[in-house]
Each structure stands twice: as structure tokens, then as C-alpha cells.
Amino acid sequence: GQNIDQPTEMTATEGAIVQINCTYQTSGFNGLFWYQQHAGEAPTFLSYNVLDGLEEKGRFSSFLSRSKGYSYLLLKELQMKDSASYLCAVRGSQGNLIFGKGTKLSVKP
Amino acid sequence: DTGVSQDPRHKITKRGQNVTFRCDPISEHNRLYWYRQTLGQGPEFLTYFQNEAQLEKSRLLSDRFSAERPKGSFSTLEIQRTEQGDSAMYLCASSPQGDSPLHFGNGTRLTVT
Numbered sequence: 575g576q577n578i579d580q581p582t583e584m585t586a587t588e589g590a591i592v593q594i595n596c597t598y599q600t601s602g603f604n605g606l607f608w609y610q611q612h613a614g615e616a617p618t619f620l621s622y623n624v625l626d627g628l629e630e631k632g633r634f635s636s637f638l639s640r641s642k643g644y645s646y647l648l649l650k651e652l653q654m655k656d657s658a659s660y661l662c663a664v665r666g667s668q669g670n671l672i673f674g675k676g677t678k679l680s681v682k683p
Numbered sequence: 684d685t686g687v688s689q690d691p692r693h694k695i696t697k698r699g700q701n702v703t704f705r706c707d708p709i710s711e712h713n714r715l716y717w718y719r720q721t722l723g724q725g726p727e728f729l730t731y732f733q734n735e736a737q738l739e740k741s742r743l744l745s746d747r748f749s750a751e752r753p754k755g756s757f758s759t760l761e762i763q764r765t766e767q768g769d770s771a772m773y774l775c776a777s778s779p780q781g782d783s784p785l786h787f788g789n790g791t792r793l794t795v796t
Contacts (some may be wrong), residue, residue: 605782616774616787617726624782661725668739669714671747671776673725 576600578674580662585680586652594647594660594677602667608636608647609661611676617661621647649679656683685709687788689775695794699773703761704791708777714786715758717750718774726774732758733780765795 575597586592598606605624609617623629623638623645635648645662659676664674688707696702708715713734718726727792729748730740732769734755747765752758762769 607784615754616789619784619786622784663725665782668731669733670728670731670739671716672728673718675723676725678723 576664576666578662578664578672580660580674580677582675583678583680585621585682586649588652588654588681588683590652591648591650592679594649596645596662596674597619598643598662598664598674600644600664600666600672603640604665604667605649605668606636606638606645607665607671608634608645609663609673611659611661613658620660641644642643651657653657654681654683685777687777687786689773689788689791691791692789693792693794695796698765698767698795700765701761701763702765702793703759704757704773704775704793705757706775706777706788707757708775710756712777712786713755714778714780715752716776716778717756717758717760718776720772720774720790721770729760753765762793765793767795769793770795 580596585677608620609616621636628637633650638645661676663671690705715732717729720726732752747763750760772790774790776787778785
């Protein structure tokens with residue numbers, strides 16, 4: 575079976591750092607993606623990990639541990655516009671992308 | 684690059700009617716995906732094409748759902764005998780082959796009354 579778990583909601587303060595965790599159990603693994611989705615809009619790509627370790631891209635970083643089936647997305651210097659849902663997704667052995675239910679992040683002043 | 688285009692943006696239909704949605708992927712992308720998303724949930728995988736071949740179809744997809752990509756370019760998703768539970772946002776995405784991320788369209792919002 576396939577299972578991707580992430581917290582349903584998180585709240586953080588503007589300017590702070592927040593870490594969104596994702597654990598997965600999937601049949602086959604060909605990479606893990608993080609997407610951002612604002613309410614009423616399409617998901618947009620944030621980051622991609624296929625090897626263990628940390629990928630940094632500006633204020634956003636993503637970490638992967640394949641042996642633990644674990645990833646996290648780190649958002650630094652939070653801004654109000656970062657309030658959105660953050661989706662963890664795993665690419666399976668056949669090329670499809672399976673999404674978790676998403677973490678709704680609320681950034682407060 | 685005009686992005687992934689979906690048509691229509693909104694569709695309201697009565698229960699029992701058939702509906703068809705269209706997706707035009709980014710022109711050089713050979714992979715095309717359909718997802719369904721309801722409020723507060725992540726996108727749920729429906730089906731996936733590489734060129735014109737349908738490579739995978741979710742077991743969650745009932746026989747009322749069918750998708751085609753006849754020439755390996757645009758795709759259609761048809762829902763027959765719609766039910767109220769089909770009300771959702773239907774998202775299309777495309778990607779090149781390999782490790783590239785998916786690029787999503789703005790979706791078609793279906794409301795079944």
C-alpha cells in the first residue's frame with residue numbers, strides 16, 4: 575500500500591522558522607516533491623529530493639532520509655504570503671506522483 | 684510556454700448527466716496526469732499517460748470515469764452518470780520524462796446538483 579503522512583495544520587509567526595514533516599510508505603521510490611498551494615489555486619512546485627540530504631533554495635529547504643521514509647520542508651524568515659497548504663508527494667516506480675493530504679500553514683503577525 | 688490549460692474552469696451539472704473535461708499540456712511534455720481534489724485534501728491520483736499510452740489508473744476510479752489522450756497531446760476526462768460525490772476540483776498536470784516536477788493547470792471545478 576501507499577501512505578503519506580503530514581500534519582493537518584500548523585501555525586507560526588511572521589519572521590520565524592517552521593518545519594513541516596512528512597513520512598511515507600510507498601511501493602517504489604523515485605523522488606519526493608514539495609508543492610505549495612494557495613487557497614483556490616493550483617499547486618506550484620517548491621523542491622525535489624531523490625538522494626539523502628538537504629536541498630536549499632532561498633528561504634526554503636527540503637531534507638530527505640530514504641532509510642527512514644522521512645522528509646521535511648523548512649521555511650525560514652516566514653512571510654504572511656507563506657500562508658498556504660504544503661503538499662508532500664512521492665513519485666512511485668511507475669512514474670505517477672502520490673500526494674499527502676497537505677499541511678495548512680497559517681502565518682500570524 | 685503558455686502553461687497547462689484546462690477547459691472549462693467551472694461546470695455545474697445535474698446528477699446522472701455525463702461531463703467531459705479537456706486538458707492541454709505544455710507542448711513538449713510527454714507525461715500527463717489527472718487528479719481530483721476536494722476541500723482540505725491533497726490531490727488524489729486518478730490516471731497517468733506517457734504519450735498516448737495510459738500507464739496507470741487508480742483503483743479508486745470507478746468504471747464511470749474514462750480518460751483518453753488519442754494523439755499524445757491533449758487529453759479528455761469523461762465522467763458518466765455523475766453523482767454528487769463527484770463534485771470536486773479536477774486537476775491536470777504535465778511533465779517531461781525523467782525526474783522533472785509536474786506543472787499543474789488551474790483545474791476544472793465540477794459541481795453536481
